[in-house]
Amino acid sequence: MPMRYFQLPDDMYLPHRWELGSLIGPDAQDVQPSLLRSGTPLEMQGRLKVSIETPGRPLDFTHAAYSIPIVHVRVASLLSEVAPDDVQFLRVDVPSQPDAYLVLNALHLIRCIDDERSTEVRYWEPEDGMPEKVGTYFSVAGLRIDPTKVGGARIFRTWGWTGALIVSEDLKAALEQSGATGMKFTPV
Template sequence: MANSGRTPIADERAANVFRRLAPDDIQVFPIKIEGENRDFYIINATRCFSCVDEKNSREVQIYPSDGVAPERAGTYRAIYGLRINPARTEGARIFRIQRYTSALIVSAELKRALEEVGNLGVNFERVTGPQGTP
């Protein structure tokens, strides 16, 4: 991951998983990393959905219109125990959430394929189903 937007940086094997399973949901940009001989890629999720299930998320905080960051008014400040409504994601396998772009959501199929690559340096958290669902 890079920068505060949590942009995924992938090696060739992980990038190929994204290309194979989510070709319509991403852009892949080659990059060079100083001191590395391997190829790396920025993975950009191109789709964004209004899909937060606020009722079933543990806690949702929204920036107020009269706060210190008026440009963020109405956007999500924080979401704990995030839950999404998959019916609002149009079958995308990787996407960001409207008004909360720091979250990067991947499908269970994409998660499994990425885990097979191994040693990704990321944590996955379930965002569908009731709280506490493994």
């Protein structure tokens, strides 16, 4: 039986949880989300910063603006152990937090969305006026992937719909067993 995979979004329905803002680079400018959705390592001089937009209970896994994953050092350690070739971590300062947090950069961008099994897919068209996006996904509902196209990756983003962070079944189990907070898993 092929490996099963799950989308890993931030669980926005947890009560009394914090919400993080935009990711700010060492140059005091917003970090472009596309840099962390390209599936490539980043070189940054200095530390990143993220604001707390809504105070509340800190989470071990959460998203900054534009679905950029921020993880507690415990989660980063687990991911580094289970999927060392799939992830990069960048230090990020979170106000009033004594614990270490890191930005999770998934290092694989895999063309694996199963258009036929997904509920609905729409592509950017020339008439949409965004020539740089033509041929990529405009929207994906009921995301399903073709597991035969994943290879050995345990955590990755989907090509053309890079907001989706996907984890393998074994990585999901390890994250659940760790007791880390803030995660929700949706089968894909």
